[in-house]
Amino acid sequence: GVYIVFFLAISKNLFTPYLWYDEAGQFWIAKGLNHDSEPFTAEKGVLDVIENNKYYNLDPGGFGILLHYWSFISNHHVWLRMLPFLFFIGVVLSFVYLSYLWTKNSKVAILMGLVAILSPKLLYMGFELRAYSMECLGTVMGIIALEKLNTGITYRKLLMWSCVFAFFMTSRYSEILILYIVSLDILYLITKSKLTLAQKGLSILLYSLPLLLTLAYVYFFALIFQNNDLLELYYLPYLSNDISILI
Secondary structure: OHHHHHHHHHHHHHHOOOOOHHHHHHHHHHOOOOOOOOOOOOOOOHHHHHHHHHHHOOOOOHHHHHHHHHOOOOOOHHHHHHHHHHHHHHHHHHHHHHHHHHHOOHHHHHHHOHHHHOOHHHHHHOOOOOOHHHHHHHHHHHHHHHHHHOOOOOHHHHHHHHHHHHHHHOOOHHHHHHHHHHHHHHHHHHHOOOOOHHHHHHHHHHHHHHHHHHHHHHHHHHHHHHOOOOOOOOOOOOOOOOHHHHO
């Protein structure tokens, strides 16, 4: 009952009709256009989405490609905002699932799902037409992957999770750093497993290949055009300047 009330309340955000500057830019990029395109310019294809993401965005561009196909169905603001909202729902369900894995108590698990809903930043990201909620879900999925792989490693599991991570790595650059840490833990699980040396080598190869291919795409089709020197952005805090961010 509490979930129904909460979702009825927060779903009103789907009906916010106006896109602020970054959201509007994301929309036009998803159409293969950009902020400076002439009025009434015809929509373009996915290659143009990638091209415009290079110069008019500061993330790898996976969300823009996803939004490109999502908007084939409709350009209505409610439908557009449903995409980040679905990622947010995935975060809520992931909190429930993880909590159940840890506590084996369904009541506690259901209660913990409210953490995402009661977090103002997470909730805001759940409706913004940007890649933030996609990044959040990718982060929680990383934790789920560690839990599942900790119970046993198979080629199928490694390849599946690598493909999942490759998808989420295209959301935002910070997600690459998060999944890098997750990957170090997964490589540790592989090395300490009872697999033979050859099996360990094949496991590492299967897990690494999709990630390395995605990293190559992100670097050559986005990063080198957006921030080749990896300079700090003026509007973001950095650990090098304030270690208390970790808290």
